[in-house]
Amino acid sequence: MLTDIKKYLDTVCQQIRFQNAHKLVQKELEDHIIDQTEAFAAEGIAQKEAVKKAIAQMGDPVLVGTQLDRVYRPKTQWHLILFVLFFSIVGIVLQYFLQSIVYEQMPGVKTILSIFIGMGVMILFYHIDFTILADHAVKIYTVYVIAMGVVFFLSAFPVNGYPVYINGVAHVPPLIYLFPVVFTGILYHMRGKCYGGVLLCMASMIPPILFSSNIGINTACVWIILVNILLMTMAIFKNWFAVKKASTLLMLYIPMLFLGGFAAMHPAVRRRLHVAIIDPNNLDYIRYILQNNIKGASLLGRGEAIMLPSGKKLDLLNVLPYSTEFFPACILHYGGWVLLILFLAVYFLFLARIFYLAKKQKSQLGFMTAMSVFLTFSILSIWNIISNSGFFFYFNFLEIPFFSHGGTLYILFFMLFGTLLSVFRTGSCVQDNLITQKTALPFFQFENGTIIIHLFSKKDNAK
Amino acid sequence: MTMDKNLLTGSTSMLLLKLLEEKDMYGYMMIEELSKKSDNTFVLKAGTLYPLLHTLEEKEFVTSYEKNSHTGRQRKYYAITKKGKQHLNEKREQWQQYTSAVNNVLKGGMTFAY
Numbered sequence A: 001m002l003t004d005i006k007k008y009l010d011t012v013c014q015q016i017r018f019q020n021a022h023k024l025v026q027k028e029l030e031d032h033i034i035d036q037t038e039a040f041a042a043e044g045i046a047q048k049e050a051v052k053k054a055i056a057q058m059g060d061p062v063l064v065g066t067q068l069d070r071v072y073r074p075k076t077q078w079h080l081i082l083f084v085l086f087f088s089i090v091g092i093v094l095q096y097f098l099q100s101i102v103y104e105q106m107p108g109v110k111t112i113l114s115i116f117i118g119m120g121v122m123i124l125f126y127h128i129d130f131t132i133l134a135d136h137a138v139k140i141y142t143v144y145v146i147a148m149g150v151v152f153f154l155s156a157f158p159v160n161g162y163p164v165y166i167n168g169v170a171h172v173p174p175l176i177y178l179f180p181v182v183f184t185g186i187l188y189h190m191r192g193k194c195y196g197g198v199l200l201c202m203a204s205m206i207p208p209i210l211f212s213s214n215i216g217i218n219t220a221c222v223w224i225i226l227v228n229i230l231l232m233t234m235a236i237f238k239n240w241f242a243v244k245k246a247s248t249l250l251m252l253y254i255p256m257l258f259l260g261g262f263a264a265m266h267p268a269v270r271r272r273l274h275v276a277i278i279d280p281n282n283l284d285y286i287r288y289i290l291q292n293n294i295k296g297a298s299l300l301g302r303g304e305a306i307m308l309p310s311g312k313k314l315d316l317l318n319v320l321p322y323s324t325e326f327f328p329a330c331i332l333h334y335g336g337w338v339l340l341i342l343f344l345a346v347y348f349l350f351l352a353r354i355f356y357l358a359k360k361q362k363s364q365l366g367f368m369t370a371m372s373v374f375l376t377f378s379i380l381s382i383w384n385i386i387s388n389s390g391f392f393f394y395f396n397f398l399e400i401p402f403f404s405h406g407g408t409l410y411i412l413f414f415m416l417f418g419t420l421l422s423v424f425r426t427g428s429c430v431q432d433n434l435i436t437q438k439t440a441l442p443f444f445q446f447e448n449g450t451i452i453i454h455l456f457s458k459k460d461n462a463k
Numbered sequence B: 001m002t003m004d005k006n007l008l009t010g011s012t013s014m015l016l017l018k019l020l021e022e023k024d025m026y027g028y029m030m031i032e033e034l035s036k037k038s039d040n041t042f043v044l045k046a047g048t049l050y051p052l053l054h055t056l057e058e059k060e061f062v063t064s065y066e067k068n069s070h071t072g073r074q075r076k077y078y079a080i081t082k083k084g085k086q087h088l089n090e091k092r093e094q095w096q097q098y099t100s101a102v103n104n105v106l107k108g109g110m111t112f113a114y
Helices: A002-015 A019-042 A047-058 A061-071 A078-102 A109-127 A137-154 A172-176 A179-189 A194-204 A206-212 A219-237 A245-264 A267-277 A285-295 A324-335 A337-359 A364-389 A407-429 B005-022 B027-037 B046-058 B082-106
Strands: A156-159 A162-165 A444-447 A450-453 B062-068 B074-080
Touching: A002 A019, A002 A047, A002 A061, A019 A047, A019 A061, A019 A407, A019 B027, A019 B046, A019 B074, A047 B046, A061 B046, A078 A109, A078 A324, A078 A337, A078 A407, A109 A407, A137 A172, A137 A179, A137 A206, A172 A206, A172 A219, A172 A407, A179 A194, A179 A219, A179 A364, A194 A206, A194 A219, A194 A245, A206 A219, A219 A245, A219 A364, A245 A267, A285 A324, A285 A364, A324 A337, A324 A364, A337 A364, A337 A407, A364 A407, B005 B027, B005 B046, B005 B062, B005 B074, B005 B082, B027 B046, B027 B074, B046 B062, B074 B082
Parallel strands: none
Antiparallel strands: A156 A162, A444 A450, B062 B074
């Protein structure tokens, strides 16, 4: 009996080339056959006969499969890939142009090589089923934290016999960019796990923060944690934890604000904030240059040379250290407002397109994974653009993904982009697993003079 | 009563959207409802229904979600979207124009009372 059903479903699926759709189609058709069989059985038809009749009612499996094959095709977002290629090419051309001014040399082979490696990584991640983020959330998180820890301890070197951890500079900040995607898996894994789930999600943020904070504050780390908090807020609003929203938001935001305040009290941060916000007598050299760069920019073409406090006028790259972080300022200086605005418009179109496709995701897992990448790209690029204006305080400029920076970071952005493409490729075939409809018991409860803390307990709806 | 196949195919998606306008349903439910409401005139095969439903979902006229049915089993429910409602209204208007035109012809043409 079951073999007949299986045979029918297998024949249907053989016609559907897009394998990710098989599970979804199989389940729905199987449910239908079972419903129909039960209806026939209720009419008094013997079970074996009922199954046969139900299968016959379904129609020709080859025809059904062929029709479904037309519906289910992997969706490759070629326009997003073209956007990324465009930014990469503009980035390299700009690097070539700027380096020819500063060093009179071409960009290193490393930069061009990183694009090719990045593309390879993107193709690999595009083909990996992104649902593994949820299916193996804890394993992926553990491997991620171990990798961060290993890099952290490997980058220690002894000074006067004591180890000094220089985690940030070479390796760890790039790894922190992967955190929102990994965190999405943890959030999804904790669905329906009440206040205990909320606390575990919050706790999961601690090890990566610890491995990433070196001088008291790390700009990338702060923004990535903000992305995670936003993702968690969305999860709370989507009722993933089955808890009271207002109290859970307080549970999340109060400790985070407290931690933020604590970090701001660090002497190094306080000094930097003081200069950045008050900036007495233009102590902040880079801010001064960037502000003057804006004042002297032309509509199209090269802007005025930068006037130094001494009255001396110099070209932008003679006064600003060469770095891909300053690319927006360089476009403005050498190309003018029109080129900068045009470039930013294309970049924001790219981000808007990602947001639109993320919103269209049917499954909550697909939506949140795409949002984690969207928020990471958006926050990094917006911070870089704001920092380049020179009218806002800065710690670290970070970068516009795919545009500024080459090397390891570039490969990492392609990793995120590949994951995003994987969501858009298979998202239509992903169905969220059902979680219990029961709501959580209050976090605190006073009973007979004792305080009871409910971490994972749910209300018994039968009562 | 049996109906011409072409006429049926063109209007099946409209009928499905109409069913979903009333309430969210899963596939088997839709076939049952359609058959009941049409006095067994429209007996849809599952093999016709699902490719059509999945196409409607692809076009964003319907959306789907998993929910436990009254039998306690998990089922894939379909719901009509705003875009689907607009499409249904357009299809309904086209259908009414078509049927009134056919009726007029069958009655022997339009009459002008002058």
